Amino acid sequence: MTETNVVLKVEGLQKSFAGNKILDGVSFEIDRGQIKVICGPSGSGKSTLLRCLNLLTMPDKGRVWLEGREITNEESNANSVRQRIGFVFQEFNLFNHLTALKNVSIALEIVKKMGKDEAKALALKELEKVNLANDAHKYPAELSGGQKQRVAIARALAMNPVIMFYDEPTSALDPHLIGEVLDVMKKLAQEKLTSIVVTHEIGFARTVADEIMFMGEGRILEHGPPSQIIENPKHEAVKQFFRRINELYRRDEQ
Amino acid sequence: MTVELIIVSVPIGVALAIILGVARVYGNKAVSLVATSVVAVFRGFPAIVTLFIIFFALPDVGVYFSPYWSAVLGFVLVTGAYQSEYVRGCIQSVQAGQSLAAQALGMSKPQEVFHIILPQALRAALPGISNEIIYLILYSSLASYIGVQEIFGVARTFNSLNFRPIEIFLTAGLVYAAIATVCFLGFRLLERRFRIPGLGATR
Numbered sequence: 001m002t003e004t005n006v007v008l009k010v011e012g013l014q015k016s017f018a019g020n021k022i023l024d025g026v027s028f029e030i031d032r033g034q035i036k037v038i039c040g041p042s043g044s045g046k047s048t049l050l051r052c053l054n055l056l057t058m059p060d061k062g063r064v065w066l067e068g069r070e071i072t073n074e075e076s077n078a079n080s081v082r083q084r085i086g087f088v089f090q091e092f093n094l095f096n097h098l099t100a101l102k103n104v105s106i107a108l109e110i111v112k113k114m115g116k117d118e119a120k121a122l123a124l125k126e127l128e129k130v131n132l133a134n135d136a137h138k139y140p141a142e143l144s145g146g147q148k149q150r151v152a153i154a155r156a157l158a159m160n161p162v163i164m165f166y167d168e169p170t171s172a173l174d175p176h177l178i179g180e181v182l183d184v185m186k187k188l189a190q191e192k193l194t195s196i197v198v199t200h201e202i203g204f205a206r207t208v209a210d211e212i213m214f215m216g217e218g219r220i221l222e223h224g225p226p227s228q229i230i231e232n233p234k235h236e237a238v239k240q241f242f243r244r245i246n247e248l249y250r251r252d253e254q
Numbered sequence: 255m256t257v258e259l260i261i262v263s264v265p266i267g268v269a270l271a272i273i274l275g276v277a278r279v280y281g282n283k284a285v286s287l288v289a290t291s292v293v294a295v296f297r298g299f300p301a302i303v304t305l306f307i308i309f310f311a312l313p314d315v316g317v318y319f320s321p322y323w324s325a326v327l328g329f330v331l332v333t334g335a336y337q338s339e340y341v342r343g344c345i346q347s348v349q350a351g352q353s354l355a356a357q358a359l360g361m362s363k364p365q366e367v368f369h370i371i372l373p374q375a376l377r378a379a380l381p382g383i384s385n386e387i388i389y390l391i392l393y394s395s396l397a398s399y400i401g402v403q404e405i406f407g408v409a410r411t412f413n414s415l416n417f418r419p420i421e422i423f424l425t426a427g428l429v430y431a432a433i434a435t436v437c438f439l440g441f442r443l444l445e446r447r448f449r450i451p452g453l454g455a456t457r
Contacts, residue, residue: 056357083360093351097373097450107359110369141452152355159359 005031006068007163007194008053013062015045015052022048023059024218030163033192037205037226040215041241046198047090049215050165053196054085067162083111086156086164090171092148094140094155100127100147101136104155112159126154130184146177150184157188164188164195171200202245206230214238256404257433259322259394263329264387270334271383272372275341280367289338296335302396304328309400325397333390340382344375377448384441388434395430405429 008030015023022045030036038046051057053064055071055078064072071081094103104123108114114122127133130150140148149169156164166185170178182204189195189208199205205212205226212229214222214237222235233239277289296304309324319327348371356366376383398407409426413419 054358056354078357079360079362081360082358085358087355087358089351089355089358091351093349093355095352095355095370095374096349096453097370097377106369107361110365111360139451139453141450155359 007032007034007066008196009065010053011063013049013052013064014060015048015057016060017048021218023052023062026062026215026218026220028213028220028223030194030196032194034210035189035195035197035208037209037212038196038198038215039200039202039205039212039229039241040221041237044215045218046215047167050087050167050196050198054082054087054165056082056087079111083107083159084162086153086159086161088149088152088156088164088166088169090168092140092145092152092172094143094148094151096140099137099139100132100143100151103140103151104158107155108158123154123158126158127151129157129187130154131180144177145173146180149173149181153181153184153188157193162194164193166195166197166199168198168200200245202230202242202249214241255322255402256391256394256430259325259329259397259402259404260387260391260433260437263326263333263390263394266326267330267333267387267390268337268383270330271337271341272376274334274338275345275375276367276372278338278342279345280363292331293335293338296331297339299332301328301332301393302399304332305396305400321397321401324400325394325402329390329394329397332393333386336389337379337383337386340379340386341375344379344382345371347378348374374453377445377450377453380441380445380448384438384444387437387441391434391437392430 006029010029011027013023013026014021026045026049028036038049040046048057052059059072062072063070066081066084070076094100095106098106101120101123104126105119108119108122109116112119124133124136127136130153132147132150132154135143135147140151143151153169169185170181173181178201182201185195185197185204186208197204197209209226211223212226213220214229214233214235216237222229222233222238229238230242233242274289274293277285278293281289299307305325305328308319308328309321312319352370352374353366356370361369394404395406397404398410405426409422413422416422
């Protein structure tokens with residue numbers, strides 16, 4: 001694997017909030033086209049990790065390279081870094097005063113300086129990809145949670161990012177709406193869009209991820225192919241985590 | 255004259271309110287301190303005192319304004335200071351996620367404030383702003399004390415000539431009420447025009 005294939009490289013990332021170590025030395029790399037799933041108990045630093053990687057939160061220590069260029073040094077411009085990283089939030093965070101279409105097109109217009117018509121056409125194309133072309137005129141309050149999250153994915157995709165971050169994209173959804181969002185994400189994974197997905201959807205991780213990284217206490221405790229991490233973890237905390245999730249699913253099936 | 259005073263003062267006052275509100279939320283320490291002080295002073299002084307300072311006291315330090323422009327300046331400062339509180343509160347009540355999403359798309363802070371935060375905050379602030387503007391219409395009567403011939407001033411002049419206070423002041427009051435009502439209805443239209451499904455106070 002040549003160096004140019006590495007989309008994102010992370011080295012020794014640390015972050016504390018008010019004396020609490022949230023990230024305690026996280027290092028990994030992700031290659032073009034790879035899908036990595038991050039699992040771990042709440043409070044293990046998953047969201048903080050994603051936010052440090054697109055500089056929504058500044059890490060205390062450690063370095064990050066995006067396509068070979070360091071983004072954690074003084075010269076890097078956070079706004080231009082973020083333009084190249086698609087970010088999907090747990091709470092969707094659609095712009096409440098804008099229609100679905102405008103949610104997707106606004107950054108194209110004001111950040112990418114695209115013409116209005118061009119931005120609109122591209123936005124409509126992205127909404128088609130997530131099966132929402134017919135709802136383009138609706139405001140966020142008129143959409144279901146699943147629809148909102150799909151608009152949010154379209155909004156991130158429209159910027160043509162080199163990598164997508166999903167921060168628990170289905171955790172705020174009613175169970176019957178999770179499927180439509182996961183389907184869109186699976187489709188994107190098949191198109192080999194490099195992604196890091198924080199999720200507890202083990203089914204999704206098993207079928208889509210190239211690798212699972214399990215986080216605990218601010219570190220990556222274990223990482224490897226999904227089958228290995230889910231079926232045969234080595235670390236005690238990882239074992240416990242998946243045992244509990246398996247119990248939950250089995251109880252559901254009964 | 256009353257209508258003219260208001261038509262000139264309101265847009266400048268609203269603009270000042272937005273600037274003060276934004277400065278207080280997003281400004282650095284110095285900017286926010288200046289904005290906070292301006293608001294504290296002009297919300298603290300009675301409007302009539304502000305007008306008297308501008309018209310009677312400023313000339314002593316070499317700054318002259320006509321009665322009309324003294325009134326406009328005073329009203330702009332007073333209403334701007336009051337309205338800025340609505341603007342500030344509404345900016346701060348826009349969900350944090352809106353700002354995060356804007357940043358995540360690579361928007362700069364000014365782009366975020368202008369395109370994402372203010373359009374939502376100002377919609378929420380509209381009812382409060384319309385309230386302040388109605389106050390402004392009513393205290394525009396104070397301008398008569400620095401020699402602007404607006405409704406109340408004219409009424410007082412008439413009364414001193416005719417001694418018919420009931421008819422004269424009741425009429426003056428009704429004229430203010432009519433202007434206030436027009437303004438109120440105008441803002442209702444404005445709220446409806448900019449209404450967005452599910453967005454807070456404009457529902």
